[in-house]
Amino acid sequence: MNSINAFRVPSFACRHCGAVVTQLFADLGMTPLCQTQISPQHFDKPERYFPLQAYVCTQCWLVQLRDCISSTDVFTDDYPYFSSYSPSWVQHAKSYVDQMVRQLSLSAASLVVELASNDGYLLQYFSPHGVSVLGVEPSRSVAEAAQRKGIRTEICFFGQNTARHLRERYGIADLVVGNNVLAHVPDINDFLAGVKEMLKPNGTVTFEFPHLLNLIRLNQFDTIYHEHFSYLSLHAVNSLFRTAGLELYDVQELSTHGGSLRVFGQHAGGVCRIRPAVNELIEKERVTGMLDIAVYANFAEQARASKRDILSFLIDARRRGKRVAGYGAPGKGNTLLNFCGIGVDLMDFTVDANPVKQHTFTPGSRIPIFPPEHIRAMKPDYVFILPWNLKEEIMLQTAYIRDWGGQWVTPIPRPQVWDKVASSSQGR
Template sequence: MSTDPVRFVTACRVCGSERWQQVVSFGKVPLANGFLDADGSHEDEEAYPLEVISCRTCRLLSLTAVVDPQVLYRTYSYVTSGSETMARHLRTVVRLCGKRVDLAGGGLVVELGSNTGDQLLAFRAAGARILGVDPARNLAAIAVDRGVPTLPEYFDSATARAVADEHGKAALILGRHVFAHIDDVADVLAGVRELLAEDGLFTIEVPYAVDLVEQLAFDTIYHEHLSYFLISTLDALFARHGLRTVDVERLPVHGGSVLVSAAPAEGPWRTHDRVRALIEQERAAGYLDDAVYDAFAARVRTTCTDLSRLVRGLVADGHRIAAYGASAKGTTLLNICGLGRTELEFCTDTTPQKQGRLTPGTRIPVVAPEDVTRPPDHYLLLAWNYAEEILRKESAFLEGGGRFIIPVPEPTVRGEAVVSR
């Protein structure tokens, strides 16, 4: 049996094609959530190829290298953000799902990759029965302590059968920012068919490939995100596995996402016009052809060069710079732009699991906000998807002359507070 933690993609996980367009390569990058102990040498820190390709048949955007999920997820440092933005978003997901599924009647909601249970608690408040499935044992234990029943397992067809036997069929199976992490989508969708009620819905939230390209959110490319989907790609995938795409909503969270619902093809649900409209928009905008992805790669190279030049120029002029938000996307950004402890004094973050540790690859110390005794002149905002909320929160820093560097889609310096609405 091979012990290599990396498998390289040959056939598309959606359609089986081997016709690929090379889009962008970042070389070898450490795992996005592989934060390091502060007292080690870390000479053995692993890095893995980070390269994106596009299937010329169905236009799935895929990483070439699939890292063993046991390496990625059994102990995991990412927890659902406690920000105002995310709290509102979790309520929005409940509201949108509640338009189609009877939550108040105690229907079963099963969440894949349920993390510490924040989303399921919002569904419980709406009247649903809840069950989480998450392979990260450390996070599943936290969820259980919070009163959220959680299986510390990967979701597959065998897990689905066990859940159905014990809990009955699910009215809703939800996967928020987890479906893009899955390599064997066929087995997961077989599990969905096992567990989902005939009139139930399978709803996923994934990064939208159109937003990735248009907003130049290249730092959301990391080893956990194996796939970046168009609606047309998802529609083809669902049809291949006996499901019908029912509806789609575009949402701003995480730099641009889509909430997509599918149902058994033989069930009562029909496809909303929004689905067909977005598929046509993708075709008309050129997302089924090579040129869009070639242009994306060129813009990525320009932004990386400009950001590195901006940060190093400020440091050369005597400015003190730190990072704000030890996000997974920050690992990609810092490593591919070559920004480390020479440029950034520290990284501030509210996540206890990351505090007192070092950022992957770049070895920048992560500190709690309350431990920052001497603020920098500039913060490089790695958690740029929460920019407006952070700029409101840090109004005192800005009013005192501090500045934020927003890295994408092109580097900009912000010095004004955002007025609360």
């Protein structure tokens, strides 16, 4: 039994179906918001910590955080995540655009709307095809970066009311895209009702989101953070779509973000034939226990076991006199560092390609963030890759660490040491 249940039995209404939710999925303790940075001027100031606990609704199987912060706390005007800093993610976006232009025969008469369009990393690839685009992005800093590139972007949160306003102003869309946004939306029913409003009668909506199946199977507890209100199985997304008057007609499994799904949807009863992949994947989820409460109940202990393994590795490295540097300061890295209690006692510093994060400190753990060149200067024995979903890209960029015998470490699903670029490994 989890200790937090010793004093209270938490229950709240499921953010999708309204059923009473009591089943704990993961308890990652108290953590600060993971997309904040601590500037040197604020180093000796206090920080706000929030409980980080995920629960599962045993009616619709939506894994979700209890509401304890609002999205305006998170997606502030200076939200520091610029999608364009990840070359592999930008390439992924370009391939998607080429595929959708072909598949939906998009032309100069078409409108594509992207929800959480960030700095225009994806919409930019529609312009060579002459397709009109509209980005919707609540964070001013990244939205303005898109506008500077000439990508039409509305700075607002998306939901049914916003959709009605946008629809009046710009018309309805042939394609609505949302990559890694569904999880970020507190009122997910209202968000999908907005999608329904924005979609032409024969329009398509696609969403990409990390697949809960992989979160559980590959022990990706660090993808749980306050910015992610929901953790999605296809089963749950199917239920969300139905409630909004939409239906899924296809699904693809992708390798991005540790294993994601790309779903294709339309208005309920729309023209596209429902592909067998949809029911096959729903069945796969059932067979792997995604409708079994025990699988969810066991995950909290799985995360704690992972914490012990990561700490054992780092403590052992320190005892052997090894120097450990981090690579990256992503949201998931901050969950991992704070949940495991890793500070400069176990990790000397980390680096990040995003200039906004450089020369600041990670929230909570207060590890200094340098530009990537700092690794070359300091020659650490281990480079601990916090955004493990980008490990191949990061290993290639830092291949020079082999010159002094440096090795990489990935923490998930278990700590693993790599001495060649993502091809061979020596487990620990």
